[in-house]
Amino acid sequence: MLTLAAKKTAKTTLTVLERIADNDQSAVAECVRTHGNWIWSVALKYSDSTEAAEELTMTIFTDIWKFAHRFKLSRMKEEVFVGMITRRRVKGKAEPKKMDIAPDNKFYQSFQSYSKNGEG
Secondary structure (H helix, E strand, O other), X not given: OOOHHHHHHHHHXXXXXXXXXXXXXXXXXXXXXXXXXXXXXXXXXOOOOHHHHHHHHHHHHHHHHHHHHHOOOOXXXXXHHHHHHHHHHHHHHHOOOOOOOOOOOHHHHHHHHHHHHOOO
């Protein structure tokens, strides 16, 4: 069993993401302080409104909490890991939604005709 001093020393040597993965509640606030402004600015840049940016920011932080256990300092810096999650979430938001287009749809038919013949 670790003494209180040993626990404090161990807590300070872990990264924020490692502490989040270890269910350290104080690490959550520290993660928001450390990465929050950057994540917010990226979310705001790629969102149509402040509300959308807030939603995107919360989604990114949720992903950080969800995937913190995958972070390994030996592979990459914490900022890189957070950046990857942010980029993936922003990219996923920016990609057009896949549409279910039925073969009897007029747009679908004209697109198929154009792609085969080069004319609409």
